Structure formats: C-alpha cells, structure tokens
Amino acid sequence: MSWWVLHVDMDQFIAAVEIRRRPELRGSPVVVGGSGDPAKPRQVVATASYEARAFGVHSGMPLRAAVKKCPDAVFLPSDPAAYEAASAEVMDTLREFPVVVEVWGWDECFVGAETDDPEALAAAMRAAVVAKTGLTCSIGIGDNKTRAKLATTFAKQPRSHAAPFEGADAAAPGVYRLTAANWRAVMDHRPVRELWGIGSRMERNLNELGLTTVAELAAADVEMLRERFGPKMGAWYAALGRGLGDTEITDVPREPVSRSREETFERDLAEPAEIAAELRRIAVEVTRDVVAEGRSIQRVWVKVRFTSFYTPIKSRKLPAITQDPEVIAATALALLEKFEVRRPVRLLGVRVEFAP
Secondary structure, three states, X not given: OEEEEEEEEEOOHHHHHHHHHOHHHOOOOEEEOOOOOOOOOOOEOOEEOHHHXXXXXXXXXXXXXXXXXXXXXXXXXXXXXXXXXHHHHHHHHHOOOOOEEEEEEOXXXXXXXXXXXXXXXXXXXXXXXXXXXXXXXXXXXXXXXXXXXXXXXXXXXXXXXXOXXXXXXXXXXXXXXXXXXXXXXXXXXXXXXXOOOOOHHHHHHHHHOOOOEHHHHHOOXXXXXXXXXXXXXXXXXXXXXOOOOOOOOOOOOOOOOEEEEEEEEEEEEOOHHHHHHHHHHHHXXXXXXXXXXXXOEEEEEEEEEEOOOOOOEEEEXXXXXXXXXXHHHHHHHHHHOOOOOOOOEEEEEEEEEEOO
C-alpha cells in the first residue's frame, strides 16, 4: 500500500449548515454574513449558497451589494458556534477511518492514509460524512499537500473542466487525483494564479518576470526567483510550479503563533483623536485576550483600511517581551504615527505575535 494525502473540503459549508437546520431553504439562494441585515452598513458576506453564487454573490462582498445582485435571497446572520459544532461532527466522522486527520479550519482538513485504492477511501469518507452529518464534501487526492489541495478544485468541477487522471471514473464527481503522473498535463497550461498560495499581487510580480503559466514557473531559473523574492520564498515558488510539497500529516493541533482583533466601523473615522482612541482600545482588548491564555507578546502589527480600501500594515518588534496592555497600546499608537492618514478610516486592526 502507498501513502496518500487527501484534502477534504466541505461544500458551501456555512450555507450548508444553515440549510441543514432550515431544510425549507434547500434550493433557494442563501447568503450568510454579519447580522444578516443587508440594510445595515459594513456587513459582508461570509458565504453564499451555490444558488446565490449563480447571481454573482461571493464571500467578502458587502451585503448591500449582494441584495442588489440577488434581491430574492434569504439573508441570515453568522453563527460561529454552530459552524464550530458542525465542523467537529465532520472531523470526528473522518477520524473513524484508519487515517490521520490534520484540521486546517472549519471546512477543510488534510487526511493521510495508507491504501491501495485512494478513490475508494475518498468515496467511503464522502458517504460517511453525508450519512452522519447531512453535509457534503469534495476530496482531492495527491502525493503531497500541494497537489491534494489543488485536486480539490477539480473535484468540485465537472470532469470536462480538467484533464482526467488515468483510470478516472467520469461518473464519480466530487473526487479527483492530481499527482506527479498527471501534474504537467493538468497544470502546465494554466495561469500561475491557479496555484495554491499565489494571489493577484504575486501573479503580477511573476508576470513581470515573464512567468505567466505554471509550466513557465516550473522552468524558471531558481536563482532569479531567489534574487527577486528572497532565498526562502524564491525556492518555494520554484517548487510550487513543479507541484512539490509536504507529505507529512499530523493530528497534533497547530499552536497559534499570534492573535488579532480588527473592527470595521459603522461610520468612517476622520478625526485623529478618534482613530487613536479606537486603536488603543483594540490593542488593549487583544492584549487582555493573550494574557488570559498565559501568553506573552514579542511583536505588534497595526492594520489600517482607508475608505479607498487601501490597507497598509506596519509592525514593530518590542524591545522586551511583555504582557502589559499599556506597552502594546503605546506601541500600536507609535506605529499609527507612521501611516499617512489622508483619508477617513473604515477599519482598524491589531495583531500580536506570541513570544516562544
């Protein structure tokens, strides 16, 4: 038997949890986010059902924009406790199999397994999740995490949208295999943006180097990438283009390395004194959360989002590890002075990095 990495990704998870407890909404466009009231300002979509997505509604969109695109949608408030409980149901179901489950969030995990038939295992896990939770998932199969994660995107698509793997069953949607054997056939012609971990900004950076496709990135000179993006990240992007990645799966919960708080205000903040007061409050609150966990802080980040949606971030390492809220607040305010505040502010955030 061989070692396989599977990536389990729940389908429209938050919306599906809401529909599970409101079966009458099945088949209707459902939008979840904020208080569920699109008339209130600064509310954003957490998730949308597939029916709502067909109208152009997507995560991160203001609820006011969502209701314009889909006025007949059902808008519901976000309920994190319910999603946490539903996630635990799913993960517990997967743990009943002879596998290792590495949780990455409410709606996804990596699964490590020794098997001679990963498709059969994936099908069994999907069936068990539906039977025990009423929720559905898609599963990507790979020889490492990178390929398994990308395989999930194809598992969610009609088979015609991706080159099939050898022996693929066209009648079995929801599962897809991506390994070294079919990596080039499936990925070479695709834009670099489709790789896991490459966003729009990095896509532009790579395009400036003449690297627009996965094949071009895979063939790129590693030293050129290291010079442009640094020794570590340059090598990582080169490996990403070839589909290389980690194969280790662990069921040990990942220790958080930081904690953050941010707030989008119902009205924009324009007065410097008011901006400083709100930032100070947030800094004190996040510090108290950290101290309550028995942790100490070694670095502070401040995020400012202006009305233009420009969102710079600045950070500073503390001269000494601390648990003092006043020290964190003072550091946050000192960082605020480094921002050019020429427009009103719609969001403030503070993130603190834990000391080892």
